[in-house]
Structures are given as structure tokens and as C-alpha cells.
Amino acid sequence: MRRYIARRLLQAAIATFLVITIVFFVMRLSGDPTLLLVPEGATAEQIAALRHALGFDRPLAVQYLGYLGDLAHFDLGQSLVQRAPVWLIVASRLPYTMALAAGALVFALVTGIPAGIAMAVWRGGVTERLLSALVLAGQSLPTFWSGILFILLFGVSLHWLPTSGADGPASLVMPSVVLGALAMATFARMTRISVLEELGRDYVTAARARGLSMGAAVVRHVLRNAAIPVVTVVALEVGNLLAGAVIVETVFAWPGIGQLAMQSIFARDFLVVQAIVLFVSMVYIALNLATDLAYSAIDPRIRGMA
Amino acid sequence: MTPALAVHDLRLLIGGAAVVDGVGFAVAPGEVMALVGESGCGKSLTAHAIMRLLPDAVRQDRGYVALDGDNLSVLSERQMRLVRGRRMSMIFQEPQAALDPLSTVGAQVAEGTGSPLRQARAAVLAMLDEVGIADPARRIDQYPFELSGGMCQRVMIASALIARPAVLIADEPTTALDVTIQAQILDLLRRLAIERGTAIVLITHDMGVVADIADRVAVMYAGRIAETGDTAAIFARPRHPYTALLLAALPRRTDVPRSRLAVIEGRVPAPSEFPTGCRFAGRCPLADARCRAETPLLREVARGHLSACWHAEAVR
Numbered sequence: 001m002r003r004y005i006a007r008r009l010l011q012a013a014i015a016t017f018l019v020i021t022i023v024f025f026v027m028r029l030s031g032d033p034t035l036l037l038v039p040e041g042a043t044a045e046q047i048a049a050l051r052h053a054l055g056f057d058r059p060l061a062v063q064y065l066g067y068l069g070d071l072a073h074f075d076l077g078q079s080l081v082q083r084a085p086v087w088l089i090v091a092s093r094l095p096y097t098m099a100l101a102a103g104a105l106v107f108a109l110v111t112g113i114p115a116g117i118a119m120a121v122w123r124g125g126v127t128e129r130l131l132s133a134l135v136l137a138g139q140s141l142p143t144f145w146s147g148i149l150f151i152l153l154f155g156v157s158l159h160w161l162p163t164s165g166a167d168g169p170a171s172l173v174m175p176s177v178v179l180g181a182l183a184m185a186t187f188a189r190m191t192r193i194s195v196l197e198e199l200g201r202d203y204v205t206a207a208r209a210r211g212l213s214m215g216a217a218v219v220r221h222v223l224r225n226a227a228i229p230v231v232t233v234v235a236l237e238v239g240n241l242l243a244g245a246v247i248v249e250t251v252f253a254w255p256g257i258g259q260l261a262m263q264s265i266f267a268r269d270f271l272v273v274q275a276i277v278l279f280v281s282m283v284y285i286a287l288n289l290a291t292d293l294a295y296s297a298i299d300p301r302i303r304g305m306a
Numbered sequence: 307m308t309p310a311l312a313v314h315d316l317r318l319l320i321g322g323a324a325v326v327d328g329v330g331f332a333v334a335p336g337e338v339m340a341l342v343g344e345s346g347c348g349k350s351l352t353a354h355a356i357m358r359l360l361p362d363a364v365r366q367d368r369g370y371v372a373l374d375g376d377n378l379s380v381l382s383e384r385q386m387r388l389v390r391g392r393r394m395s396m397i398f399q400e401p402q403a404a405l406d407p408l409s410t411v412g413a414q415v416a417e418g419t420g421s422p423l424r425q426a427r428a429a430v431l432a433m434l435d436e437v438g439i440a441d442p443a444r445r446i447d448q449y450p451f452e453l454s455g456g457m458c459q460r461v462m463i464a465s466a467l468i469a470r471p472a473v474l475i476a477d478e479p480t481t482a483l484d485v486t487i488q489a490q491i492l493d494l495l496r497r498l499a500i501e502r503g504t505a506i507v508l509i510t511h512d513m514g515v516v517a518d519i520a521d522r523v524a525v526m527y528a529g530r531i532a533e534t535g536d537t538a539a540i541f542a543r544p545r546h547p548y549t550a551l552l553l554a555a556l557p558r559r560t561d562v563p564r565s566r567l568a569v570i571e572g573r574v575p576a577p578s579e580f581p582t583g584c585r586f587a588g589r590c591p592l593a594d595a596r597c598r599a600e601t602p603l604l605r606e607v608a609r610g611h612l613s614a615c616w617h618a619e620a621v622r
Contacts, residue, residue, distance in 0.1 A: 201403065202398050202399075202400060202403040202404040203403065203404055203405055203406040203407075205354075205359055205398070205404075206396070206397075206398055206404040206405070206462070206465075207406070207414075207417065208359055208390065209357055209359060209390055209391065209395055209396040209466070210390065210391040210395065210414075210417045210418045210465060210466070211387050211388065211389075211390040211391030211392060211417075211418070211420065211469075212387075212391075212417060213384075213387055220406075220409070220417075221406040221408075221409060224406075224408045224409075225406065225407065225408055298408065299407075299408060300407075300408065300449045300451070301407065301449070301451050
């Protein structure tokens with residue numbers, strides 16, 4: 001068990017280092033960052049002066065080492081557009097995205113997983129057909145469109161919810177549902193497949209032969225066995241929620257890091273973009289680590305592995 | 307005396323084909339009755355039909371099962387749940403697949419009592435001990451993957467018998483096990499049948515297993531019972547050509563080394579291709595025109611010995 005955790009931690013550390021490195025070189029590959037920053041019509045001398053001031057005239061290897069050193073002190077640099085430390089800009093937006101991602105995840109879990117279980121247990125009936133229509137909708141409606149539809153219906157026509165912005169918990173509802181819809185569909189489909197597969201196994205018949213009802217057999221045996229593939233997609237979907245937040249936050253004027261990413265790209269504020277990319281990657285790695293640890297909590301066979 | 311279990315004229319359909327047709331037998335308390343046949347002859351479906359745990363695709367349109375004289379077909383699913391595990395239970399071919407890999411051994415055995423392990427712990431320990439599991443206090447909290455196949459089958463037997471049911475259906479309980487373990491499990495079943503008076507229906511394709519443990523045999527072929535009677539009588543003198551060929555196919559110690567093993571020519575017809583008349587006629591050395599036209603019914607050819615063959619008297 002200790003070795004299992006140690007190995008997963010080492011893998012996470014290696015992945016982190018690779019991400020940091022790749023982000024640095026990809027950003028530099030896209031051209032001279034100085035050119036992104038200067039106003040149109042700047043003279044060659046002005047560009048050279050800025051390049052020197054920002055250190056972009058140093059050899060790449062020197063820049064890379066400097067970048068690693070800065071990161072080691074959690075120094076993400078100064079935003080050239082907002083004239084403020086990058087970490088402060090990102091940190092001020094982070095709680096909003098956390099709240100949105102959490103809302104979307106909760107919505108997706110509490111609707112998607114029960115829907116998947118119901119589709120498997122009552123397969124071939126009306127329940128399954130109704131739920132698969134819902135899943136198909138969640139999976140196929142693009143968020144920029146469903147978001148606007150929700151705003152028109154629940155905000156403009158019915159006045160149930162605020163149309164946009166971040167004004168208390170009510171304004172979190174629509175963006176969470178819109179952002180969580182795709183994850184809901186993914187959870188429902190994965191849960192359905194996984195539960196269906198487990199329902200066909202001998203241990204289910206054996207449990208029923210001991211006098212358990214179908215429901216009791218599902219709750220006591222099937223769900224835990226079906227959980228492993230679902231846990232995997234849940235972790236992957238959280239990463240996708242952060243990616244999806246870019247569009248949803250823009251549609252709903254939600255001041256999170258998705259909206260910040262969009263604004264920073266348009267403003268060519270590349271250190272902020274770089275910080276967001278790094279942050280989202282770190283979240284991905286942390287989630288993968290959490291998934292591996294969750295497996296061992298669920299499955300004694302993994303716990304037993306050295 | 308009322309039999310512990312009686313199956314009457316059972317017919318099971320998949321699509322339009324009768325994969326089990328007119329199957330009936332009775333088992334007395336403490337008796338081991340073997341239901342023997344090739345794979346696909348309907349013996350395992352018969353077992354699931356007795357427990358009323360048939361897969362969705364299979365439909366029972368005739369016949370009923372009586373447990374100690376009570377007709378089970380009138381019970382609701384809710385009432386049937388009180389029968390399963392308490393009055394009648396089942397063990398399976400692959401013990402490791404029949405145990406939930408993520409639940410402890412003890413929790414699964416306790417399910418047979420209907421109480422959680424916390425309350426049933428003493429009973430579970432005693433039952434694990436009774437089925438011959440060494441160090442039950444340690445095993446009770448282990449997971450199936452930590453146990454061997456033979457031990458898993460002992461756990462299954464413990465979970466099936468802990469509530470003292472009158473009937474145990476054992477569906478190929480030794481097929482997936484090593485030969486030495488096989489013998490131990492058969493001994494265990496035999497002993498429990500005698501000590502507890504449990505009626506056992508043993509499903510198998512192995513005539514060797516039948517000879518080892520069964521008091522009586524029903525030989526099934528293509529969804530029907532071909533022959534039934536006392537094990538000793540059937541092994542001494544089979545009255546159905548299929549049984550005779552099955553027995554001839556058993557390797558013997560007196561066989562010349564490297565000689566060819568006896569085989570039954572041809573294969574079991576698919577349910578959609580069942581012929582009219584005797585279903586074995588296509589592979590039978592004694593078949594004639596009547597066999598291909600008229601279905602032979604089970605008839606008594608000696609005391610307690612029934613055969614569904616027009617030529618039962620001619621079988622050698």
C-alpha cells in the first residue's frame with residue numbers, strides 16, 4: 001500500500017515537471033512573445049528595449065532555468081496588461097470557478113449516476129427511453145447554445161433566475177446546470193454500461209439465491225463493483241469542466257478563470273494565460289492522483305498490491 | 307412421504323423453442339439426486355427455474371415446482387425471496403465468480419441468515435468451521451481473492467446452508483476445481499446431506515461425479531429426461547442408449563494405453579433443430595422409423611427405473 005502511494009506520488013511529480021516544461025517551450029514556440037505585447041506601430045528600438053527589459057533576449061536555456069527558479073518560489077511574474085502580480089489576478093478569480101465547477105459536478109453526479117443506474121436496472125422499459133433522451137440532450141447540446149436558451153427561458157421570460165453575473169447562489173444555478181450537462185450525460189452512460197455489465201455476473205444471481213431482492217443486490221454488491229470505471233470518468237470530467245468553464249463563464253459573464261483566460265488571450269496577456277494553463281494542468285494531475293487513491297479505497301485487490 | 311423437492315412437467319422456452327420439455331423429478335430429504343447431461347441439455351436452466359432465477363430471455367410456460375408439498379408457482383416474487391436462502395438455496399460452477407470480489411467472505415455468508423455480519427458473526431464462524439475452513443476467525447474478514455477456488459466453494463456452501471434450507475441446488479459445483487479438491491467438495495456435500503438431511507440436486511456433466519455421490523440420477527438429453535433411476539441400477543444396466551454410450555465413454559483403468567477414447571458420434575441438435583420423435587434418434591444406434599416419428603415417454607422398465615426409449619429392453 002505504501003509503495004503504491006509512493007509510486008503514484010512520484011508519477012504525479014514527473015507529470016508536473018513535464019507539464020511545466022512543455023508549457024514553457026510551447027509558449028516560446030509560438031513566436032517572440034515581445035511581438036504579442038507591443039502596440040501596433042512600435043519602432044524596432046522600442047521592441048528591442050522591451051525584449052531586453054523582459055529578458056526575452058536571453059538564450060532559451062537561460063530563460064527556462066529562470067522560469068523554473070521563479071516557479072520554485074511560486075512567482076508567476078507580473079501581468080504586463082494589468083500591471084499586477086499574475087498569482088493575485090488568478091487567485092482573485094479562482095473561487096468563482098471553484099464554485100461553478102463544484103456546482104456543475106454536484107449537478108452532474110446527483111442526476112447522472114442515478115439516471116445510469118435506473119437505465120441499467122429498468123432496461124428495455126419506458127424509464128430507459130425517457131432517460132436516454134435526457135442523456136442524449138445533455139451530450140449533444142453545445143453549451144454556448146443551451147446557455148443562451150436557459151438565459152432566455154429562465155432569466156428573461158420566467159424571471160426565475162438572474163440572467164448573468166455573480167450575485168449570490170441563485171446566479172450559480174444556470175451556469176452549473178449548463179456546464180454540468182455534458183458531464184451528467186457521460187456519468188449516466190458510463191454508470192449504465194458498468195452496472196449492466198455487473199448485473200450479468202454470477203455473484204448477483206448468487207446473492208439473489210440467498211434471498212436478496214434485486215434492489216438489495218444492486219445496493220450491496222453491484223454499485224461498488226460498478227464504481228471503478230465511473231470514478232475514472234468523474235476525475236476526467238472535472239478536468240473537462242474547467243475547460244468547459246471558458247465558454248460557460250463567457251456566456252454567463254461569470255468572473256472565473258475561464259472568463260479570465262478568454263480576456264487574457266484577447267489582451268495578449270501571455271503570462272496570465274500561461275499561469276491558467278499551468279493551474280488547470282496541476283488540477284488534472286491532482287485529480288488523477290486522487291483517482292488512483294480512490295481505487296484502492298474501493299477495491300481490496302488494489303489495496304493488497306504492493 | 308412428501309418429497310423435499312418435486313419438479314412437475316417443467317417446460318422452458320427461448321423464443322419458440324422448448325429448451326426444457328416435460329422435465330420432472332422428486333428428491334427426498336437427505337438424498338443426492340444428480341441431473342446429468344451434456345452442456346446445453348437444459349440442466350442448468352432447470353436449476354435456475356427451480357430457484358425462479360431464470361434469465362429474462364427464458365420463459366416458463368408449463369409445469370411447477372413444489373417444496374415440501376408447497377407449490378412455489380403461486381408465490382409472489384416477494385414471498386419467493388423468503389424461500390430463497392431460507393428453504394432452498396444454490397451454489398454455482400465458478401465459486402470465485404459467484405462471490406462479490408469487493409465484499410468480505412463473512413458479509414456474504416451472513417447474507418444467508420438475513421442479518422448483518424455484526425449480529426450473525428458467531429453463526430457465520432460456526433458455519434465456516436462446519437464446511438471445513440481452517441482458521442475461520444481470520445478467513446471471515448478476508449476477501450474472495452485471498453482464498454483458493456476450493457475454499458471459495460466452501461464459502462459458497464456455507465452461505466447456502468447457513469439458514470438450514472431443506473434443498474440445495476448445486477450447479478456443477480466441482481467443474482472449475484482441481485480433481486483432489488473436487489473429491490473434498492463432493493465429500494463435504496455428501497456429509498452435509500446426511501447430517502442435515504438436506505436434499506441435494508447436483509447438476510453435472512461428469513458421470514464420474516455421479517458415481518461418487520449420487521443416490522439417484524436423471525439423465526437429460528436435449529431438454530428432456532432420457533432415463534432416471536437409482537445410480538447403482540443405471541450404472542449396472544442402463545436402459546437408454548444415450549446413457550449406455552455416456553457410460554461407455556468413461557475412461558477405465560483397464561483401457562489399453564494410447565487407445566482411442568470412446569465417443570458419441572454427432573452432436574446435440576440446436577433447440578431450433580429439435581427433430582420430431584425421439585431427440586436422440588439422429589445419434590442412436592438403435593433408432594428406427596418409429597423413433598423418428600413418435601416421441602417416447604418415460605416408462606417404468608424396472609422398479610423405480612424409468613426410460614424414455616422405445617427400445618429400452620434392447621439396450622446393452
